[in-house]
Amino acid sequence: MTVIALEPSYVNPAFRRLNALSPLDREEEALLWQAAASTRTFSARSDILREGQPIPQPHIILEGWAYRSRILSDGRRQIQQFLLPGDLIGMYQHADPVALTTISAQTNVVLCAAPEPLAGHGSGLAEAYARSRSLEEGYLLRHITRLGRLSAYERIVDWMMEVSERLVRAGASSGDSFAFPVTQELMADLLGLTNVHVNRMLQALLRDGLLKVHGGWASILDRPACERLSETTWGVASGHRRGAAARFL
Amino acid sequence: MTVIALEPSYVNPAFRRLNALSPLDREEEALLWQAAASTRTFSARSDILREGQPIPQPHIILEGWAYRSRILSDGRRQIQQFLLPGDLIGMYQHADPVALTTISAQTNVVLCAAPEPLAGHGSGLAEAYARSRSLEEGYLLRHITRLGRLSAYERIVDWMMEVSERLVRAGASSGDSFAFPVTQELMADLLGLTNVHVNRMLQALLRDGLLKVHGGWASILDRPACERLSETTWGVASGHRRGAAARFL
DNA sequence: CGCGTTCTTGACTGCTTTCAAAGATGGTGG
DNA sequence: CCACCATCTTTGAAAGCAGTCAAGAACGCG
Numbered sequence: 001m002t003v004i005a006l007e008p009s010y011v012n013p014a015f016r017r018l019n020a021l022s023p024l025d026r027e028e029e030a031l032l033w034q035a036a037a038s039t040r041t042f043s044a045r046s047d048i049l050r051e052g053q054p055i056p057q058p059h060i061i062l063e064g065w066a067y068r069s070r071i072l073s074d075g076r077r078q079i080q081q082f083l084l085p086g087d088l089i090g091m092y093q094h095a096d097p098v099a100l101t102t103i104s105a106q107t108n109v110v111l112c113a114a115p116e117p118l119a120g121h122g123s124g125l126a127e128a129y130a131r132s133r134s135l136e137e138g139y140l141l142r143h144i145t146r147l148g149r150l151s152a153y154e155r156i157v158d159w160m161m162e163v164s165e166r167l168v169r170a171g172a173s174s175g176d177s178f179a180f181p182v183t184q185e186l187m188a189d190l191l192g193l194t195n196v197h198v199n200r201m202l203q204a205l206l207r208d209g210l211l212k213v214h215g216g217w218a219s220i221l222d223r224p225a226c227e228r229l230s231e232t233t234w235g236v237a238s239g240h241r242r243g244a245a246a247r248f249l
Numbered sequence: 250m251t252v253i254a255l256e257p258s259y260v261n262p263a264f265r266r267l268n269a270l271s272p273l274d275r276e277e278e279a280l281l282w283q284a285a286a287s288t289r290t291f292s293a294r295s296d297i298l299r300e301g302q303p304i305p306q307p308h309i310i311l312e313g314w315a316y317r318s319r320i321l322s323d324g325r326r327q328i329q330q331f332l333l334p335g336d337l338i339g340m341y342q343h344a345d346p347v348a349l350t351t352i353s354a355q356t357n358v359v360l361c362a363a364p365e366p367l368a369g370h371g372s373g374l375a376e377a378y379a380r381s382r383s384l385e386e387g388y389l390l391r392h393i394t395r396l397g398r399l400s401a402y403e404r405i406v407d408w409m410m411e412v413s414e415r416l417v418r419a420g421a422s423s424g425d426s427f428a429f430p431v432t433q434e435l436m437a438d439l440l441g442l443t444n445v446h447v448n449r450m451l452q453a454l455l456r457d458g459l460l461k462v463h464g465g466w467a468s469i470l471d472r473p474a475c476e477r478l479s480e481t482t483w484g485v486a487s488g489h490r491r492g493a494a495a496r497f498l
Numbered sequence: 499c500g501c502g503t504t505c506t507t508g509a510c511t512g513c514t515t516t517c518a519a520a521g522a523t524g525g526t527g528g
Numbered sequence: 529c530c531a532c533c534a535t536c537t538t539t540g541a542a543a544g545c546a547g548t549c550a551a552g553a554a555c556g557c558g
Contacts, residue, residue: 131343149326
């Protein structure tokens with residue numbers, strides 16, 4: 001359809017991701033087009049939002065990579081998550097929300113306001129937002145597991161698998177190779193490592209034929225092997241080491 | 250007032266916490282009393298909910314300690330967070346939510362259903378729920394920073410300060426000493442350490458006069474010193490190591 | 499009082515960090 | 529088109545924090 005050909009290209013990732021989370025009706029699509037008509041661009045390496053600052057309204061990332069981080073008083077930095085095209089920013093539902101972390105643009109980042117869902121109507125948009133929040137909570141929980149219990153080698157693989165999945169979800173990548181604007185120092189600050197050790201592990205991963213991260217691109221060389229390693233992340237059974245009988249909610 | 254004297258005691262933590270997050274009106278209070286009239290109890294060391302299982306409706310913890318965790322296929326366990334009295338479970342706003350992690354009862358745990366907020370009315374309850382979710386996201390982000398960038402010694406202090414704050418918030422503790430039903434093995438699985446190392450760090454913390462954790466109780470011996478250590482958690486400035494000029498959202 | 503769980507201790511190993519310096523890369527302006 | 533500069537990557541050697549393994553002590557519940 002011609003209509004699709006006329007869509008502003010930068011809308012696609014956000015559109016695809018939300019629509020996949022919950023099908024949107026025509027009016028909701030229109031809301032998104034309308035919102036995407038007025039964008040805001042942040043240049044690479046600038047801050048989009050600072051911790052403690054009020055959030056005027058939720059936004060959607062149309063294009064670019066950003067991250068949420070905290071810097072300790074002695075200079076240590078922890079990146080809590082990366083934000084990719086289609087991700088939501090500041091989607092809180094209480095009065096006067098405030099940024100819980102600083103959000104920084106790694107590449108140039110294009111944002112638009114997240115349209116308010118239509119009340120008492122096809123709830124596709126509200127549903128998509130809610131699912132997106134759940135998904136995000138899942139990523140945070142997974143990152144906690146990654147940091148607490150995986151080795152450096154495993155952390156890198158597991159996170160790359162997550163990035164790959166999220167890019168596919170937004171339709172921003174279709175395969176095992178994608179643009180990857182992340183320095184080794186950033187990966188280190190995300191994964192609780194040092195840049196030196198990240199460098200060594202990336203070499204090992206390349207040597208082992210699992211991953212290639214080089215020159216702003218990443219390739220998953222051996223997806224089955226990566227999934228096998230990353231699959232350790234998948235839980236089972238009871239949360240107790242020595243559990244009693246279960247009787248669920 | 251006699252009415253208050255007649256309140257079931259186990260309602261207090263949840264009631265206090267929610268009411269502090271956003272003032273509830275009389276009808277909303279009534280909803281809570283009503284919900285708390287029918288409780289569900291889980292015995293210590295049983296699972297309340299398993300990863301992947303559908304969540305019939307959100308619940309409130311009236312009493313007891315629980316935790317969310319994931320166990321890797323090789324037996325490694327990561328506890329993502331502890332759930333304390335007044336905390337919410339499964340507060341998702343999309344259709345057919347599913348548990349993102351297993352939730353296990355550490356002590357006996359008493360739950361009740363979280364009442365649906367009254368539509369188009371004093372939005373105190375909805376506001377309290379939303380604020381609770383924000384708070385929880387903040388705790389997850391802080392835990393990520395803890396795991397990624399704090400030493401074992403710092404992790405323990407920082408987490409104990411969080412627990413203390415959360416207990417006070419729920420009115421379940423008023424001071425620097427509180428019941429603490431957490432084994433060293435659990436702390437290890439929460440903080441990404443081994444039980445052996447947690448043991449050694451707790452000894453060091455006692456020796457240094459910061460914390461005493463013993464016999465099911467915890468005491469903060471030197472709160473200023475603990476806060477100073479934990480304060481490293483407080484961020485500053487730009488998220489970038491070498492940042493450009495900021496121009497915020 | 500007895501048994502399982504939890505805590506404690508010691509010696510040894512090893513993954514990851516630290517520090518420092520050299521090499522590669524990419525964008526910019528002459 | 530190339531020199532230049534900041535940023536990013538790579539390397540090596542040494543140190544350290546935390547893990548592993550194993551065994552004994554203490555605790556708490558029935």
